[in-house]
Amino acid sequence: MIKTLPQFYYHQLKNDPKKDAFTQKENGVWISLSTSDFIEKANQFSTGLINLGIKKGDKVAVISSNRTEWHLTDLAVQQLGIINAPLYPNITEADYEYILNDCEAKIVFVSDKEILAKILNIKDRLPSLKHIYTYNKVEGYPHYSELLVSEIKEEEIESAQKRINEKDLATLIYTSGTTGNPKGVMLSHQNLVSNVLASEERLPVGENQRALSFLPLCHVFERMIDYLYIYKGVSIYYAESIDVIGENLLEVKPHIFGTVPRLLEKVYDKIIAKGADLTGIKRMLFFWALDLGLKYDPLVSGGAFYNYKLKIANKIIFSKWREALGGNVVALASGGAALQPRLARVFTAAGIPVLEGYGLTETSPVISVNSLLPKGTMIGSVGKPLKNLEVKIAEDGEILVKGPSIMLGYYNQPELTKEVLCADGYFSTGDIGVMVDDKYLKITDRKKEIFKTSGGKYIAPQVMENKFKESLFIEQVMVVGEGEKMPAALVQPDFNFLEGWCRRKKIPYTTNKEMVQNEKVKARYEKEMKILNVDFSNFEQIKRFELVDYVWCIDGGELTPTLKLKRKNILAKNKDLYAKIYC
Numbered sequence: 001m002i003k004t005l006p007q008f009y010y011h012q013l014k015n016d017p018k019k020d021a022f023t024q025k026e027n028g029v030w031i032s033l034s035t036s037d038f039i040e041k042a043n044q045f046s047t048g049l050i051n052l053g054i055k056k057g058d059k060v061a062v063i064s065s066n067r068t069e070w071h072l073t074d075l076a077v078q079q080l081g082i083i084n085a086p087l088y089p090n091i092t093e094a095d096y097e098y099i100l101n102d103c104e105a106k107i108v109f110v111s112d113k114e115i116l117a118k119i120l121n122i123k124d125r126l127p128s129l130k131h132i133y134t135y136n137k138v139e140g141y142p143h144y145s146e147l148l149v150s151e152i153k154e155e156e157i158e159s160a161q162k163r164i165n166e167k168d169l170a171t172l173i174y175t176s177g178t179t180g181n182p183k184g185v186m187l188s189h190q191n192l193v194s195n196v197l198a199s200e201e202r203l204p205v206g207e208n209q210r211a212l213s214f215l216p217l218c219h220v221f222e223r224m225i226d227y228l229y230i231y232k233g234v235s236i237y238y239a240e241s242i243d244v245i246g247e248n249l250l251e252v253k254p255h256i257f258g259t260v261p262r263l264l265e266k267v268y269d270k271i272i273a274k275g276a277d278l279t280g281i282k283r284m285l286f287f288w289a290l291d292l293g294l295k296y297d298p299l300v301s302g303g304a305f306y307n308y309k310l311k312i313a314n315k316i317i318f319s320k321w322r323e324a325l326g327g328n329v330v331a332l333a334s335g336g337a338a339l340q341p342r343l344a345r346v347f348t349a350a351g352i353p354v355l356e357g358y359g360l361t362e363t364s365p366v367i368s369v370n371s372l373l374p375k376g377t378m379i380g381s382v383g384k385p386l387k388n389l390e391v392k393i394a395e396d397g398e399i400l401v402k403g404p405s406i407m408l409g410y411y412n413q414p415e416l417t418k419e420v421l422c423a424d425g426y427f428s429t430g431d432i433g434v435m436v437d438d439k440y441l442k443i444t445d446r447k448k449e450i451f452k453t454s455g456g457k458y459i460a461p462q463v464m465e466n467k468f469k470e471s472l473f474i475e476q477v478m479v480v481g482e483g484e485k486m487p488a489a490l491v492q493p494d495f496n497f498l499e500g501w502c503r504r505k506k507i508p509y510t511t512n513k514e515m516v517q518n519e520k521v522k523a524r525y526e527k528e529m530k531i532l533n534v535d536f537s538n539f540e541q542i543k544r545f546e547l548v549d550y551v552w553c554i555d556g557g558e559l560t561p562t563l564k565l566k567r568k569n570i571l572a573k574n575k576d577l578y579a580k581i582y583c
Contacts, residue, residue, distance in 0.1 A: 005227065012230050052131065199228060211225075212257040310349060322351055399443075
């Protein structure tokens, strides 16, 4: 029985060793590392850490995009009882300074010279940091390979492995947060291992499959899925970057991968745009198939005639969608944010099942997830809770969870820990939800983001925002109006789509600002909002909105690394537009 994280790697070595356990592109060529070579290299790495004097309980930070070396470092430190503290490669120097000092990291591994430069800029303010190593070779700085000692200290490594208790702290994962300093979530070996094992039945993974990994490994979602891949003998291929994900899908032909709704939204929008460019019978067939897909429901039979038509649609239209993803996809695991139900419907109908799940860093992460099991998926829900968890809904609608995957607490923040971990062991998620048919969990909003208008009406912004983003014209939207007479919205257009629309309508523009201030553009968005408003009660409907003239992004401070809205930052940057709405 697996009880600690290192045992996942050794389980693969014993039960299903792979020639391509970990694969990444180097100088344009896919380079694989076998399970046995990976384990040997990790043991060399562990020996190097022992020689450095890094010991059980010490913190090691990893700041890198996804790559084989990430997992190599993970096993090397975990099997010695050292704590892995992974960080996003795209956060600010101020965040690096805060986190590295908070966890008192003794050694940091960085992927490239750009991240190295950030760490060097703050090194004088990091008293605990003793060593910096790089994964890419950077002249004048030590490469991680210098720690790969040929004479492995096998007895010391085995002894260290035996001393690891399943309830020991394994990792510190700092949540990006939408306000304030990041919080260090303490997860034990038991937390992550129990979540992997409980999620096994929900994801159709197995031997001789390939997974494409591109969501950040420093985020618990991708990390947990990777452990599941390793446990089940799935070969992991690391995408070069999100910019060439389409090419990598065709090269790797994966059977499964984790994704976030925003990526699926972009894929869907591109598919629709291509369909709109078709003419004649091809265009008619495309939208006929799309309409069939949008009516799909795994829990309700469409009848023999519907199934017959869907079979035809899969052969002549949806087969091309599957080919664009490599042709082998068994399922996609979606998390990190709410998935638009229409995307789950149409992709699943197209033979690309999207299994939406829900969880938090604090829950390691999966609380519930849809599956391919009989009646395992309810579209619009986040599936059934895992069998090893107790989930209940508090009187105010908040989702409470209890079980072996609940975090140990927040590092160095006992008071914050007490706020979310109840005496009876339940964790307060901060999310509002309901149980449908006493089986499926459905998320309705974030507790802290629900607000009240001056008329006393409660507004759940996430539900509305998710609906508005169904529009091809809208990339991001933030519903506002706390304490005001009505809700309103700040809208970030999908500028690529809007530019194409302007060209077709012969609307001149030279900048985004000119585009969003054009009266015809404003009128088109007015029409779009009226269409989208019909699903909401009169008091919820967005009757006033303003278009922003720039893209919301991580570097700009509008989005967290997991693409959640930083609402206070967005309001602060657009206070003039907010004032214009409520003038």
